[in-house]
Amino acid sequence: MSPRSDPEFFDAKYRADPDPWNFDTDWYEIRKRKLLMALLPRPRYHAALEPGCANGHITLALAQRCDRVVATDIAPRALELARARCRDHANIVMQRWALGEAWCWADTFDLVVVSEVAYYLPALALRSAIEDMAAHLSIGTIVVLSHWRHDEKDHHLNGDRANQITLSALPHQPVAGYLDDDVRIDVVTVRP
Template structure:
């Protein structure tokens, strides 16, 4: 059960989703730039819980030679760095709505021939398709109401190759609702789903691949 601050937080973002996609994107950019006024506001680089979440997420992946990876909502690039280390031969793209966060991501994981960062609102920006690994972690609940979640599910599905893998990670039990939109999209088949009862917040790691 989400705490009262979490519930108020979600209510705020559901209200934002009553705006047009462009208006919602503008306010999300301002909000996340404000949150990143100080480095690493969620302590993704130092908190033991976050580090454990990254480890179990990577272990959940089907063992494949991933070549093109995209991370939606990469923030300051902490997990992007973990992906670059785990898959040294892959091309990796991090996407985030906050330019302030991306400036720190570029300092943490320098852009080169195989790592790049894109400043974009995922709901309105058309990312390049044909990725064989797509990550979306702690992001969907910021999008608010049903229409936006359905749109996000379509966007995520469109990023995949025919044999690609999509991974979503969100707090449990809220993940059951959020990940249900990806199930309902109709083009994805769930291949694994694991709930981790790790304090302070249980979370679910769900993996899909395109239906044959």
């Protein structure tokens, strides 16, 4: 199978299995969420954007530390599952949107979490998406990049390359990071 970035592919995965990547039980996923949240440099954020929220695991964790979370996905079924998981949190807004689509947010975000989604875009599309995003972020916004480091048949890029492209397109200053055989997490702040 070739790399994928189409909504139908992801929607079919979530219709066949509400947890297609084992977010509930896989130690990689559980550990990554804990690492990601621990690396956030501030205890509280006003507004977070989470492209590619999947079935809402990170969304739910962000809701504990953010006044408002805008969680997006391209798969309607993933959004249904995320809404169900997060139904008791009035500070979460779900919307159909994909990283790579035109920026449509009037909100000002002080946190953007790009986790396990950037490598679904081809290199040039990812660079363009990040340049568009950077044009709409305020100086000081925290951006978190968290990706699986291994090659996958459904990915256009591995996690290292996805993070490298993102960082090269985003004016930033490093804040924190984590790296092991499986995951790379970069936490940066937007600079002029």
